[in-house]
Amino acid sequence: MTDTIPQADGHRWHDMGGAAAGEVPLADHDFALWEKRVDALMILCSAKGHFTVDGLRRALEDMPPSSFEELSYYERWIASVSQNLVEAGVLTTFEIGERMSAIRERGQTYGDAADG
């Protein structure tokens, strides 16, 4: 159970400093290849000037509060990277969706779909 930050007074949910919360979950996980690829795409695309880390953060903050609980860190990052690339005019939502459908045809696992 987590406390949500009230937004009626303009306090945005991602701005968490000082909110009540439970114990710090100390478990860690090693990053999967797809997660490292998301990280790499963010670093490379921002270095190439397509968007800024500020734009990345802004898109993350504009997601609903539930996204922090329901999506993992790099799931939210790839959503933000995609949005920023669309805003930059590098990709369109249509071509992302079209390619995602094609990828799903390749196989059931990341290993199958990524190597296709």
Added chain:
Amino acid sequence: MPHDHHNHLSPSGHPFRADNDHPLSYWQTMEIAVRELLIEKGVTTAAEIARQIDAMDNRTPANGAAVVARAWTDPDFRAALQHDASVATSEMGFDIGPMKLIAVENTADLHNIVVCTLCSCYPRNLLGLPPDWYKSRAYRSRTVREPRRVLAEFGVTLPETTQIRVHDSTADMRYVVIPARPDGTDGWSTDDLAHLVTRDSMVGTGLPKSPDALA
């Protein structure tokens, strides 16, 4: 050619997650799509992406530990680190890029701890990727308000006479904590000293190991 992570250990010594065999998720599909499209459009290449992953994999807390060990043994470097940590660490080969580094020293009277309440800013070039707990709601929410209770959860209890200083990494600075040098290490080499420096001690959620711990 993508790296084959099967059967290898990650830098932390754990096996890579077997995500390659799990059912493909919507977000994994999006990553593949975005990566392929960017390569096809000439924005990047598979080789460049692989190089970036390698570069990030090679950034581990050993980088930060080397900086700490040198600060402990080289007074000129320690002074340079306080004057401009970005310049001092880049001369060791650790490039912070567009960010600026600030090194905050622990003493007997002062303990520093770093958090990013707004997101997950972290000195990645010195410590690698941030751990899950650093990005958690609980750490981001509570560290600025009750750092001593948070530290207790990490097994660290400090006397009231030690001031705790919480650094909220809100903008362009990145922070590395220089822990206090453990007693009983006179004359140690920087390599041996670096082995005492844990990742958590450079974030401020832990203390360096004592010489007894290595015995």
Added chain:
Amino acid sequence: MPRMGSRVRVRNDMPPGHIRTPAYLRGKCGVIERTLGPFANPEELAYRHSGAPLALHRVRFTMAEVWGAAAEIPTDTIEAEIYAHWLEPADAA
């Protein structure tokens, strides 16, 4: 332009959008620890604008100032980086 050691108050505004001044510090008073920059304004960069260059001040707050009676140890401190346009002199009416 505040100098190192000068006392400042963080504005109490609650604007929409991408802001790097944490809500828990708004309206609070602290002391300038050092001044850095200039850096481009992230509030503008986030929306694909150039971002006017701004001074960035590291401000030190006591836990007592920020949390009042809820502070674990009143003299523990928080230091945060606050862009110049969010700060006003602490003695402003």
